[in-house]
Each structure stands twice: as C-alpha cells, then as structure tokens.
Amino acid sequence: MPKLIINETEAQMVVIVDEARIDAAIATRFKDRLREIVLRGRKPVQLDMRRVDFMDSSGLGAMIAVRKALPEALPLVLDGLTPNVERVFRLTRMDGVFDIRPVATQQE
Amino acid sequence: MPKLIINETEAQMVVIVDEARIDAAIATRFKDRLREIVLRGRKPVQLDMRRVDFMDSSGLGAMIAVRKALPEALPLVLDGLTPNVERVFRLTRMDGVFDIRPVATQQE
Amino acid sequence: MAHTERQNAGPDPRPATRVRPMFHRVLHADPQEVRRALTDLRARFAPAITADTLGRLELVLAEVMNNVAEHSATQGVGSGAMHLCIVMQDGGLSCAITDDGGKLPADCLKPRNLPAIDPLDLPEGGFGWFLIQGLTQSLCYYREDHRNCLAFTVPYQQLS
Amino acid sequence: MAHTERQNAGPDPRPATRVRPMFHRVLHADPQEVRRALTDLRARFAPAITADTLGRLELVLAEVMNNVAEHSATQGVGSGAMHLCIVMQDGGLSCAITDDGGKLPADCLKPRNLPAIDPLDLPEGGFGWFLIQGLTQSLCYYREDHRNCLAFTVPYQQLS
Ligand SMILES: Nc1ncnc2c1ncn2[C@@H]1O[C@H](COP(=O)(O)OP(=O)(O)O)[C@@H](O)[C@H]1O
Ligand SMILES: Nc1ncnc2c1ncn2[C@@H]1O[C@H](COP(=O)(O)OP(=O)(O)O)[C@@H](O)[C@H]1O
Helix, strand or coil, rough: CCCCEECCCCCEEEEEEEECCCCCCHHHHHHHHHHHHHHHCCCCEEEEEECEEEEEHHHHHHHHHHHCCCCCCCCEEEEEEEEHHHHHHHHHCCCHCEEEECCCHHHC | CCCCCEEEEEEEEEEEEECCCEECCCCHHHHHHHHHHHHHCCEEEEEECCCEEECHHHHHHHHHHHHHHHHCCCCCEEECCCHHHHHHHHHHHHHHEEEEEEHHCCCC | CCHHHHHHHCCCCCCCCCCCEEEEEEEEEEEHHHHHHHHHHHHHCCEECCCCHHHHHHHHHHHHHHHHHHHHHCCCCCCCCCCCCCEEEECEEEEEEEEEECCHHHHCCCCCCCCCCCCCCCCCCCCCHHHHHHHHHEEEEEEECCCEEEEEEECCCCCC | CCHHHHHHHHCCCCCCCCCCEEEEEEEEEEHHHHHHHHHHHHHHHCCCCCHHHHHHHHHHHHHHHHHHHHHHHCCCCCEEEEEEEEEEEEEEHHHHHECCCCCCCCCCCCCCCCCCCCCCCCCCCCHHHHHHHHCEEEEEEEEECCCCEEEECCCEEEEE
C-alpha cells in the first residue's frame, strides 16, 4: 500500500507522500488511495511531495486522475516538488495545470 | 578439416587456402595441417589467400607458427591477401616479416 | 588507408585505461523489476554524473522499460525478458534496450506532440514517447529478427 | 535549467525516425558461436558501413570475444555465456560486451606495445589487446558485481 500520512485540520488536509518513487510499480494503487482520501475530505488539499525522489509518466497520470476527481473549485496544491518530479510536470506542460511549489533548493 | 588445395610442381608448391575465415574456430587445425604440408614438401611455398575474407590474431598466430616451422632459407610467399587479412599483418608489423602480396584491388 | 585507422592504430595507442560506470541487466519486463534496475542504476552512476543528468537518464529509461512491460511484453509473444545496457561514452550515455515482445508501432518514433491539454478533460496518459523523444539524442529503433532494439544517447554533465 | 535539457526537450522534439542497424546477441563463449555471431553481424551492417569499417569492427569484436572464450570463460566461474550489443550512433559504432567469467587483468587495458619481434623467435600470440586498443576509441572496462563489461566505439564511414 502506498504510504500517505494525513494531517487534517478544520480548513485543509495536508497529505505527506511517504514514498521515494511514484512510478509504474505503484501508480494505480497510489491514485486509488489518494483519490479516496481527497474525496472523503472535501476540503482544500496540500500534497507534500518532499520525500518523492522520482516520478515517471504513470505517476504523473495518477496525479492528473486525482486532480480530475476533485471538484474544480477545490484547491490541490503540490508542495515541495524535488527536481526530478518538477521536471516531469515542466516537460509535459502540466506545471500550468497544477498549482505547484518546487522545493527552494530546486535550482539546476 | 581446413580446406587446403595443393598444386605441386618441380620447383614449388602452391597451396590455395579454401576457407573464408582463418579465425579462432579453425586456427589450430589450420596451423597443424598447413605445417604438415609445407614440411612434407621441402620446397618454396606460395600460399594463395584470395579466398580468405577474414583473419584474426589467432589466424595470424597460426601463420607465424608455420613460418617458424620452415627453414629460414625456404621462401613462404603469401599471395592475394584481401584487405581484412592485409590489415592484420600491417597493424601487427608482421608485414615486414612475411613476403606478402596483397590483391591488386586492395586500395582502401 | 582510412583516416580513422591511421589515427588509431599506430604502434603506440593512446592510454586506454579509463574507468567509467556501465550497467548491464537482463530483467523480467515488470514494473517491480524495472524499479529495482533503476535503483541499482542510480547507485552505479551517482558518483560519475550530476543529479540532473541522472534524473533525466532515469526518467527516460523508466518510460522505455515501462512501455515494454505494459505494451510489448503483453502481446503474447516472447519471453517477457528485456535487456538493458548503458555505457558512458564521450558523446553521451549510450543506452540500448532490447526485448522479444511485439513490434513497436511506427508512430511511437514519429515526432510527437504532447497530448492535447483540454482543461476540462485532462489527458492521463500518452506522455511517454514525448518524454523519450525530448530527453534523448540519436534515438533509433531496429527490429532484429524477433527483437525490438531501441537505442539512444542521453547527454551528460560529468561530476568534477 | 541545464543547457542539454533545454535543447532537447522543447514542445516539438526533432524528427526521431531513423533506422540504423543494431545488433544484440547472447552467445555461448566458444569460437564457433563467435564466428556465427560475426557472420550475422557482417550481414546486418554491410548495407550501412564501408567494407573497411566493417573489417575493423569485425576484427576488434573477434579479438574481444575470443579472449572471453579463451581466458575469461575458462576460469571456472560464470555461465559461459556472453552478451554482445552494437549500436550505430553519431559518434561511432558503440559496442558493449559483457560476460560473467573471471576478472580481466588490469594490464590488458594499459597502453600496450606489440610483443617484441625477434626474427629468430617470432611471437605467436599477444596481439589481441594491441589490436583492440588500436582499433577502438573510448575503450573502457567496468567490473559489475560478477560481470566483466567492456565498451568502446569503432569510428565509421557510412555508405552513401
Ligand atoms: N514498447 C511498446 N511496444 C508496443 N506498443 C507500444 C510501446 N510503447 C508504446 N506503445 C503504444 O504507443 C502508445 C503511446 O505510448 P506512450 O507515449 O508511452 O503513452 P502511454 O504508454 O502513457 O499511453 C501506447 O499507449 C501503446 O499503445
Ligand atoms: N577477457 C580476458 N579475461 C581474462 N584474461 C584475459 C582476457 N583477455 C586477455 N587475457 C589475458 O591477457 C593476455 C594477453 O591477451 P591478448 O593480447 O589478447 O593476447 P593472446 O590472447 O593472443 O595471448 C592473455 O594471454 C590472457 O592471459
């Protein structure tokens, strides 16, 4: 099971992705589990991606599926993107679709 | 058995090497067979290499072993070297040790 | 004599001792083994290339191998194994991936655009070959008897 | 962003369709199988490169693979199989040979001279690594867990 740590407050839900890789080996389960969490919460979500070192296009597909499952008005912020993860969003132009916050040290 | 075609006259022996490759798969048998032939003949030998497309360093080693088996005074002429064969003699500086005659079309 | 030969085959060849990481693996085409291979690859190359280069190498190999696992090895032909070989050369990280699964459709290699981004219906897939094309140089494909062979280079920045 | 990335990963990647021969083979380390592999290789690459390049490629691969068959695969370790991968890239014919036999002695890769040519006692061996060094570029060796990995490029002239 993909490890997701949930910290819920009145105003929002912070989900820490406690996986080093969001890849084809885990993408489907990651998508299903995360979708379930954000749909259950019905509040703005902040996804803490600091621990994710690597994401491939199937991981990206999972993120997109989760975004699509949420009502458009509900914010989904991706926080702490590491360089490898940020690269995938950037190269696929999905950095314009998501609200992403790369980690400060992300300079390449 | 390596195919060697022998044409013997009073003055010399012409041995046509009827093999496309003198490589590690055949070098030892080639050496043994050719050495037997040239030692039996006790006359100048002309080796027709026109049909040999490829020779590696184990083939070269076989040729050297045969040359060493002959009395130094007895000529061993290598005739009709194809470009791939000539290259091995040249790169190993053995072109200075053998009496070699590349094929006319050998320009690279 | 050819220029290239004269240059390289003199009596004193240039020093040839050079140790650069290299990676070779035969693996079953499945996402778990792909992950394991990439983790080992990362450990192998981390001392030699920048984190940025390593990230790009890993991404492109993940895309290629996951495609094999998902599409090529599932067509009912072949052994389900693939071969991976990465060599660090002057011109780039030279990569070759071969498998004996179904044939690669020609349009994977044709210049690709991103899937259309419709904000009301975002695409969830179809990024793989776009990424592969964008992150590689000299991408080429060859169908050998019963194998797919894909090769390319990934430009690199060396760690000093 | 890295220069290399900006260059290659724009929204419109360059045309990528290119068919160049490539060769991949797992073979038992024995001279008959080496011969068969080289014969197939020759057929594969003949349409793409000059006879001169092909001759140099074949020679260097024969030397490398025969060394594995003769020295590495006979040390009582490993499966006796080796892997061969040749890819035609812009910078040359990129070759990788791996085997799981005994370790390659370091001095094979050190710059080599020809064995001394004593006219009264000509050397019958010891040419292999001299030829390999002379005909290749970027020769490098890597010992991977239980495998020998040798890689190099052979410069080529393309058939027009
Ligand atoms: N190695 C392969 N073998 C066979 N078909 C493939 C292969 N790679 C890709 N394809 C086909 O090309 C399509 C596009 O691939 P890709 O760009 O990686 O997107 P995705 O795999 O995310 O759908 C795939 O959906 C599949 O039909
Ligand atoms: N792949 C290898 N694995 C282990 N030892 C090798 C290998 N290649 C060469 N050697 C050792 O290095 C020596 C020199 O090799 P080489 O120059 O090819 O000459 P030759 O094989 O003709 O003796 C060999 O005799 C052998 O002892």
